[in-house]
Every structure is written in structure tokens, then in C-alpha cells.
Amino acid sequence: MTLPVTIIMIEDDEGHARLIERNIRRSGVNNEILSFTNGTSAMKHLFGPDGTGLAQKGNALLILLDLNLPDMSGIDILKQIKENKYLKASPVVVLTTTDDSQEIKRCYELGCNVYITKPVNYENFANAIRQLGLFFSVIQVPPAAT
Amino acid sequence: MTAEGQRRRAFWQILLFAAGLVVLTAISAGSVYLVNKARGDNKWVVHTLEVENQLNALLLELRRAESGARGYLLTQGENFKADHEKAVAEIVPALDRITRLTGDNPAQRESIEKLSAAIETRLGQFAQEMEFVRQGQLDKAAALVREAAAANTTSTISREANAMIREEERLFRLRSVNADNSQTLAASLTGIGSGLVVVLALVSIWLVRRSARSRDEAEARLRDSNVNLEATVDERTADLREANDEIQRFAYIVSHDLRSPLVNIMGFTSELEELGKDIFRRIGGLTGVPAGGPPLDVAEVPLEDADKQMSADFSEALGFIKSSIARMDRLISAILNLTREGRREFQPERIDTRDFIEAIVSSLAHQAAEAQAEIHIEPLPNIVSDRLALEQIFSNLIDNAIKYLKNGVPGEIRIRGRTKLGYAIFEISDNGRGIDPRDHQRIFDLFRRAGTQDKPGQGIGLAHVRALVRRLGGTMSVSSELNAGSTFTITLPINWNASNRNADR
Numbered sequence: 001m002t003l004p005v006t007i008i009m010i011e012d013d014e015g016h017a018r019l020i021e022r023n024i025r026r027s028g029v030n031n032e033i034l035s036f037t038n039g040t041s042a043m044k045h046l047f048g049p050d051g052t053g054l055a056q057k058g059n060a061l062l063i064l065l066d067l068n069l070p071d072m073s074g075i076d077i078l079k080q081i082k083e084n085k086y087l088k089a090s091p092v093v094v095l096t097t098t099d100d101s102q103e104i105k106r107c108y109e110l111g112c113n114v115y116i117t118k119p120v121n122y123e124n125f126a127n128a129i130r131q132l133g134l135f136f137s138v139i140q141v142p143p144a145a146t
Numbered sequence: 147m148t149a150e151g152q153r154r155r156a157f158w159q160i161l162l163f164a165a166g167l168v169v170l171t172a173i174s175a176g177s178v179y180l181v182n183k184a185r186g187d188n189k190w191v192v193h194t195l196e197v198e199n200q201l202n203a204l205l206l207e208l209r210r211a212e213s214g215a216r217g218y219l220l221t222q223g224e225n226f227k228a229d230h231e232k233a234v235a236e237i238v239p240a241l242d243r244i245t246r247l248t249g250d251n252p253a254q255r256e257s258i259e260k261l262s263a264a265i266e267t268r269l270g271q272f273a274q275e276m277e278f279v280r281q282g283q284l285d286k287a288a289a290l291v292r293e294a295a296a297a298n299t300t301s302t303i304s305r306e307a308n309a310m311i312r313e314e315e316r317l318f319r320l321r322s323v324n325a326d327n328s329q330t331l332a333a334s335l336t337g338i339g340s341g342l343v344v345v346l347a348l349v350s351i352w353l354v355r356r357s358a359r360s361r362d363e364a365e366a367r368l369r370d371s372n373v374n375l376e377a378t379v380d381e382r383t384a385d386l387r388e389a390n391d392e393i394q395r396f397a398y399i400v401s402h403d404l405r406s407p408l409v410n411i412m413g414f415t416s417e418l419e420e421l422g423k424d425i426f427r428r429i430g431g432l433t434g435v436p437a438g439g440p441p442l443d444v445a446e447v448p449l450e451d452a453d454k455q456m457s458a459d460f461s462e463a464l465g466f467i468k469s470s471i472a473r474m475d476r477l478i479s480a481i482l483n484l485t486r487e488g489r490r491e492f493q494p495e496r497i498d499t500r501d502f503i504e505a506i507v508s509s510l511a512h513q514a515a516e517a518q519a520e521i522h523i524e525p526l527p528n529i530v531s532d533r534l535a536l537e538q539i540f541s542n543l544i545d546n547a548i549k550y551l552k553n554g555v556p557g558e559i560r561i562r563g564r565t566k567l568g569y570a571i572f573e574i575s576d577n578g579r580g581i582d583p584r585d586h587q588r589i590f591d592l593f594r595r596a597g598t599q600d601k602p603g604q605g606i607g608l609a610h611v612r613a614l615v616r617r618l619g620g621t622m623s624v625s626s627e628l629n630a631g632s633t634f635t636i637t638l639p640i641n642w643n644a645s646n647r648n649a650d651r
Contacts, residue, residue: 015410022417068402097405100486118409120475122416125409 007033009064010042027133039072053086067096082111089142166346173339180332187325194318204240207233261306397485401478426457480606492532494642499526519557526563527570530642535614542607547576575633581626
């Protein structure tokens with residue numbers, strides 16, 4: 001792995017973002033975390049100004065995605081990422097409050113790699129994120145260029 | 147068309163019919179009467195003619211007798227004599243006939259008496275005359291003839307006879323007029339009556355047609371309103387369905403959106419807790435060492451009393467916050483589950499209710515044994531319904547029955563079933579603590595409970611059960627008294643039909 005993996009976090013709730021980041025750090029993951037609070041800015045970053053995703057070519061990305069975003073649906077973002085030839089290899093972790101089985105099924109069908117429901121119970125929450133952090137530290141993330 | 151109007155029209159039709167009948171009867175009776183009268187009148191006309199005829203015949207016979215007598219006087223021919231005698235023989239019976247015919251008329255009777263007297267006189271003269279001729283006393287006979295011609299007997303006869311004929315002619319005219327009148331009357335009565343019947347018939351036909359038309363119109367209106375009603379019902383159903391869907395979506399979204407801040411509150415509360423522990427450890431470390439000395443290992447320094455109190459207060463506050471958050475989370479989850487249930491599609495299947503209930507009861511056997519409860523299952527009707535929904539309904543109710551028994555009293559729970567008009571009625575009754583009638587509505591509300599709160603629960607079960615029963619197309623109710631047990635009654639359609647709520651989604 002020549003390039004360090006960048007974690008892209010798309011989460012509109014800053015509190016959640018902060019809690020997620022803290023727990024990732026606590027699990028010993030020191031990768032760069034880029035935080036976006038709405039879908040539009042995240043999409044701009046991911047797909048670049050031309051909307052092709054060429055800007056991310058060669059970058060190793062791991063995407064943390066919330067489904068309930070103020071400006072667009074997380075499902076749409078997931079779909080577009082998985083349809084883009086530069087981004088589709090990047091793992092996507094959906095981390096959201098929704099625990100509807102239909103929704104979960106749909107996300108996996110669209111190509112999400114992990115689906116985590118945010119538990120209200122903080123210990124469970126912290127646990128989930130830390131395990132995710134462990135997961136981050138062991139998985140191989142391919143560079144976005146194919 | 148009002149009922150009053152219809153009644154009035156029916157009344158008028160009956161009245162018309164009755165009137166037609168009365169008119170017909172009257173015409174018939176009148177016609178019979180008038181025809182009889184006309185016949186009578188005609189008979190009288192004929193009678194008059196007969197009398198006249200007889201009178202003329204009488205006069206003719208008199209003339210024949212006279213001319214026969216004269217011929218005999220002149221020629222003494224026997225044939226004249228025979229002629230005379232034949233005529234005389236005719237006279238008396240003719241007179242008798244006339245007398246009989248005119249017996250009803252006093253004026254004629256008077257005339258006929260005079261006529262009879264005159265004729266008798268005349269016949270006497272004839273006889274005498276004939277006698278004279280036979281004896282050859284022709285002079286005497288001729289004298290007699292002259293005398294008779296001069297005497298007023300003949301004139302009396304002709305006068306009376308003419309008077310009678312005139313009288314009869316008068317009667318003839320009178321009776322003819324009468325007969326004519328009768329006939330005219332009969333004809334006009336028949337004509338007027340027939341006209342009246344025709345008019346009545348026309349009015350009846352008009353009324354019948356009008357009522358038929360208004361009936362047709364009413365039918366058309368009824369059909370229209372039926373169609374409209376169906377359309378309206380469909381429309382309302384669609385509206386309700388939409389409203390229901392909206393509520394479900396609303397509940398779903400709200401509970402999700404409520405959960406997000408709750409994650410933060412809980413997360414940062416836990417962070418605060420950790421932070422608090424660190425802070426108090428440090429406070430202990432700072433206060434537990436003499437000034438200027440090296441800091442001790444913070445974990446091992448006991449806090450001073452005041453600090454200990456502060457730490458306890460801090461933990462208590464956080465504890466309340468956390469337990470409230472947990473409670474709120476449970477409530478939100480409950481709403482979420484309810485909306486999720488509301489969106490689930492039912493899969494109807496034939497259910498052997500007894501096996502089904504026995505399975506539920508055996509899954510609750512542990513709780514039942516703990517509560518010393520016996521569960522009796524009586525014969526139950528089989529139904530076609532959604533298995534999962536029924537499972538939730540019955541296990542909730544049986545679980546409740548076990549849960550809310552009276553302390554220290556062995557429980558007895560009965561599950562009964564029967565059918566009525568295409569519905570299966572299930573009753574789950576217990577001898578438990580019962581429910582105050584004031585709380586009968588309340589227990590079906592979400593998050594509401596009743597009675598002593600000594601058992602864990604969220605107040606969701608019955609709300610959930612009732613929502614399910616309704617979606618299955620049934621109803622449920624409770625009858626209970628405090629300390630006298632409860633009976634929950636569920637009515638469900640035996641067969642799954644398209645009008646069940648499954649088609650809603």
C-alpha cells in the first residue's frame with residue numbers, strides 16, 4: 001500500500017461526525033479523515049469539478065456514508081459512487097440511524113460493503129465504530145484508478 | 147318524489163278506479179231501467195195502435211152489418227143476410243176486445259159504455275129490421291131504416307168511436323213522445339256514461355304513466371346515487387388510505403429524525419461521564435498531595451468528602467439523563483416498529499387455529515408455570531389470515547393474561563371461539579386482576595397502561611394488537627371489572643377477502 005487511505009466521511013450531523021471520528025481515533029486509526037456535512041460538497045470532492053471522478057484517480061478512499069442527508073439521499077450517492085469507474089472499487093460503509101430491513105437490503109444491492117445502524121446506546125455505538133476502525137486497519141483498499 | 151306524494155297519487159288512482167266502477171254501474175242500471183221503460187212505452191204505443199185498429203174494425207163491421215141489412219132489404223137476397231149476420235157476429239167480440247183493451251183508461255171506458263149502449267140499440271134496430279124483412283113487411287123495415295138513419299144512434303156511434311180514436315191518437319202521440327224520450331235518454335245516458343268512463347280511463351292512464359315515469363326517474367336517480375355513492379366511498383377510502391400512509395410516513399420520519407439527536411445526546415453524555423471521571427480523578431490527585439510535592443498516581447487517591455459529594459451528584463445527573471435517553475429510545479423504537487408493522491404486507495393462509503394457539507401457549511409455558519396459571523383451549527374455528535399478525539395478537543393477549551394475574555391466586559386462562567355471520571369470534575378470558583371500566587379505552591392507547599405498575603412494559607402491546615386486528619379487517623373489545631378478571635374479544639373474518647386491508651398497500 002503505497003498511498004495512505006483517506007477516509008471520506010459524509011455525515012450531516014456534526015455531533016455524530018465528531019463521535020465517529022473520536023472513536024475511530026481511539027481504535028488507533030490515524031488516517032486522514034475528510035468530513036463533509038452535505039451531499040453536494042462531498043460529491044464535488046469525490047467526482048471533481050467535471051463530475052467524472054477523474055480527480056480521485058489513483059487515490060485510495062474509504063467512504064463513510066450517512067443515508068439521511070439534508071440535500072440529497074445517501075442512496076443516490078451510493079449509487080453514483082458504485083456506477084463510477086474510478087470510485088466503484090472504494091469500500092463504502094453506510095452508517096446511519098435507519099434500521100429498516102428494506103433499506104439495508106437496498107444498500108447492499110447497490111454495492112455497499114458494510115451497513116451499520118447507529119445505536120443510541122453509546123457503548124454499542126463506540127464498539128461498532130472501534131470495530132470498524134479495526135476493520136479499516138486490516139482491509140486492503142485499492143487505489144481508485146482502474 | 148316524496149312518500150306523501152306517492153301516497154296521494156295512489157289514493158287518487160284508487161279513487162278514480164272506484165269512480166269509474168260507480169259510473170259503469172250507474173250506466174248499466176240506468177240503461178237497463180231506461181230500456182225497460184222504452185219497451186214499456188213501445189208496448190203502450192202498440193197497445194194504442196191496437197185499440198185504434200180494433201175501433202176501426204168495429205166501425206167497419208158496423209158498416210158491413212148496415213150495408214148487409216140494406217142489401218137484404220132491397221133484394222131479400224140470402225147472401226146479404228148471411229153477410230149481415232156474419233158482420234153482426236163480429237161486432238160483439240170486437241166490442242169486448244176494445245172494452246178489455248181500454249179498461250185502464252177511465253175516459254175511454256166512459257166512451258165505450260156509451261158506444262156499447264149505442265151499438266146495442268143499433269143491433270136491436272138491425273134485428274128488428276131483419277125480422278121485418280123476413281116477414282115481408284118491407285115498408286116497416288124501410289121506415290125503420292129511415293128512422294134509424296134519422297135517429298142519433300148512428301151519429302152517437304160514429305161520434306163516440308171518433309172520440310175514442312182521437313183519444314187513442316192523443317195517447318199515441320203522447321206515448322210516442324214518451325218512448326222517444328226514453329230512447330233518447332237511454333242513448334244519451336249510455337253516451338255520457340261511456341264518455342265519462344273513457345275520460346276516467348284516460349285520466350287513469352295519464353296517472354299511471356306519470357307514476358311509471360316518476361318511478362323510472364326515481365330508479366335512474368337511485369342508480370346514479372348508487373354509482374355516486376360507490377365513487378364517493380372509493381374516494382373517501384383513497385383519502386383515508388392516503389392520510390393513513392402519510393401518518394405512517396410521518397411517524398417513520400419523525401422517529402428517525404428524533405433518533406439522530408438522541409445519538410448525540412447519548413454519545414456526548416457518555417463522553418462527559420468519562421470526562422467527569424477524569425476530572426474527579428485529577429481533583430483527587432491535586433488535593434491529596436502536599437503543595438509543591440510531586441503529583442501522585444491519580445487513580446489511587448481517595449476524594450475528600452465535598453468532592454465525593456460533587457462526584458456523586460455529577461454521576462446522578464448523568465444517570466438520569468442516560469436513563470431518560472434510554473426510555474426515549476425505547477419509545478421511538480416502539481413507534482418505528484408499529485409503523486413497520488403497519489407497512490408489512492399480509493400473507494393470508496389457512497390456519498388450524500387450535501394447533502396454532504397450542505404452539506403459542508407452549509412457547510409461553512415457562513411464564514405460565516411461574517405464575518401458576520393453567521391455560522385451557524376450547525374448540526376454536528379455523529380461519530384464513532396472516533399467521534404472523536395472528537401470532538402477535540394472540541401471544542400478546544395470552545402473555546398479558548399471564549402477566550396480570552392476581553398475586554397469590556392460581557391463574558385460569560381460557561381461550562374460546564365461535565363463529566357468527568362469516569366472522570370468527572375469539573375470547574381470551576382470565577381470572578386476573580381485571581381492568582377498571584374507566585381504563586377500557588386507555589389501555590388500547592399507545593404508551594398508556596392501567597392499574598398497578600408492578601410489571602415491566604411500555605404500553606405498546608394492546609395498541610399494537612388492536613392496530614393489527616383492524617388491519618386484518620376485524621374488531622376487538624374488552625369486558626372487565628377490577629379484581630374480576632378480563633375478557634378480550636377479537637372478531638376476525640373467517641375468510642380472507644379482497645376488502646381486507648391487505649389491498650391497501
